Amino acid sequence: MSAAVNPPAVFTQDELGWVSWIEPxxxxxxxxxxxxxxxxxxxxxxxxxxxxxxxxxxxEARTKTDKDIFYNVADGLPRAERxxxxxxxSRYNGCIYCASVHARFASTYSKRRDDVQKLLDEGVNAxxxxxxxxxxxxxxxxxxxPVAFGPENIAELRRAGLDDAEIVDVINxxxxxxxxxxxxxxxGEPSK
Amino acid sequence: xxxxxxxxxxxxxxxxxALDAIRARRLQARENAQKSYLSLFEPIDAGxxxxxxxxxxxxxxxxxxxxxxxxxxxxxxxAASAGGVxxxxxxxxxxxxxxxxGPYGSFPAGPLSIENTAGLxxxxxxxxxxxxxxxxVAALEHAHLLVFRPRDAASGDMKVLLAAGWSDTGIxxxxxxxxxxxxxxxxxxxxxxxxxxxx
Numbered sequence: 001m002s003a004a005v006n007p008p009a010v011f012t013q014d015e016l017g018w019v020s021w022i023e024p025x026x027x028x029x030x031x032x033x034x035x036x037x038x039x040x041x042x043x044x045x046x047x048x049x050x051x052x053x054x055x056x057x058x059x060e061a062r063t064k065t066d067k068d069i070f071y072n073v074a075d076g077l078p079r080a081e082r083x084x085x086x087x088x089x090s091r092y093n094g095c096i097y098c099a100s101v102h103a104r105f106a107s108t109y110s111k112r113r114d115d116v117q118k119l120l121d122e123g124v125n126a127x128x129x130x131x132x133x134x135x136x137x138x139x140x141x142x143x144x145x146p147v148a149f150g151p152e153n154i155a156e157l158r159r160a161g162l163d164d165a166e167i168v169d170v171i172n173x174x175x176x177x178x179x180x181x182x183x184x185x186x187x188g189e190p191s192k
Numbered sequence: 193x194x195x196x197x198x199x200x201x202x203x204x205x206x207x208x209x210a211l212d213a214i215r216a217r218r219l220q221a222r223e224n225a226q227k228s229y230l231s232l233f234e235p236i237d238a239g240x241x242x243x244x245x246x247x248x249x250x251x252x253x254x255x256x257x258x259x260x261x262x263x264x265x266x267x268x269x270x271a272a273s274a275g276g277v278x279x280x281x282x283x284x285x286x287x288x289x290x291x292x293x294g295p296y297g298s299f300p301a302g303p304l305s306i307e308n309t310a311g312l313x314x315x316x317x318x319x320x321x322x323x324x325x326x327x328x329v330a331a332l333e334h335a336h337l338l339v340f341r342p343r344d345a346a347s348g349d350m351k352v353l354l355a356a357g358w359s360d361t362g363i364x365x366x367x368x369x370x371x372x373x374x375x376x377x378x379x380x381x382x383x384x385x386x387x388x389x390x391x
Contacts, residue, residue, distance in 0.1 A: 023360050054364040055361065061224045061230075062372070064223075068224070074217075094342065095342070144295070147382075164211075165214045168218075171383060175382060180371070182370060183371050
């Protein structure tokens with residue numbers, strides 16, 4: 001808990017830090033059970049992961065779910081559009097930190113940095129072309145409570161060229177960020 | 193897998209179906225969504241967050257999302273938990289009082305302030321407090337914030353939970369449980385919608 005927190009007031013693709021509001025485990029106290037929970041040992045350097053590793057079994061399962069949904073690109077939706085679903089969900093829920101990370105990934109993999117920035121600047125109603133609009137709209141419908149995702153979202157994704165396996169990647173990616181956003185938003189805050 | 197896959201069960205995915213084959217392409221995600229469920233509801237150590245509290249929070253959170261097979265599943269789970277019947281009525285009453293539409297809440301002061309959206313700031317009804325106890329009262333109020341207005345979360349909310357008897361580790365697991373259910377409700381809803389579109 002640093003005294004020098006400088007929270008961002010707008011959505012950005014810049015790299016941000018994250019500061020915990022409760023005590024992460026000290027690096028020196030991590031055991032093999034904790035390292036198994038972290039999955040990547042390097043994550044011991046991250047305040048966020050050293051906080052979540054207080055429950056190592058849940059963190060391990062969360063991390064492996066996350067990695068497969070986003071990094072397994074042997075088939076299905078291109079990585080760029082999975083990241084778009086994550087960024088749109090984060091924009092809609094209001095997670096500036098998550099949006100920054102996944103907007104950067106969306107830009108990197110799509111080479112459409114300006115369109116990604118438009119999503120951040122204008123919000124989820126920004127016009128990004130038929131295919132991206134369909135992914136953003138589906139993500140927003142999924143993030144709403146009660147969930148508003150319906151047959152019209154499926155029809156729209158299909159018209160934009162997505163097959164059922166790709167639609168499942170949208171569902172998984174957007175749904176996962178309803179998990180991630182709530183942790184990032186409620187256990188600490190971003191800092192520039 | 194030894195245990196029933198909860199997402200498959202709640203969606204109604206039959207072995208050998210088209211959705212079964214699609215889910216099999218993300219096997220690690222499928223298995224670890226299940227492991228997430230198991231580590232939250234059948235934990236190695238429930239010392240910081242009891243099984244009854246987990247079931248009560250789960251019934252509340254999924255109930256706030258509206259009637260669904262997921263909400264029924266967790267309501268039944270609470271009813272079957274030791275001590276669950278004693279809090280079931282209060283949880284049902286609080287779901288009815290807490291239901292609204294999200295996400296809403298405030299952004300950091302600045303250009304985003306025009307997007308601020310007002311909505312229900314939920315507090316547990318006085319009539320439910322004795323059945324729930326101080327820890328669950330604080331947990332339900334925070335869970336409602338996480339479900340509907342996560343962008344309103346502030347450091348002071350952690351202090352409220354700590355003052356109600358939650359430990360740092362208990363807060364982490366509790367937050368994971370609410371956040372995981374936010375994921376699970378949506379995956380189930382999305383896959384059910386896709387299955388219905390193909391029926």
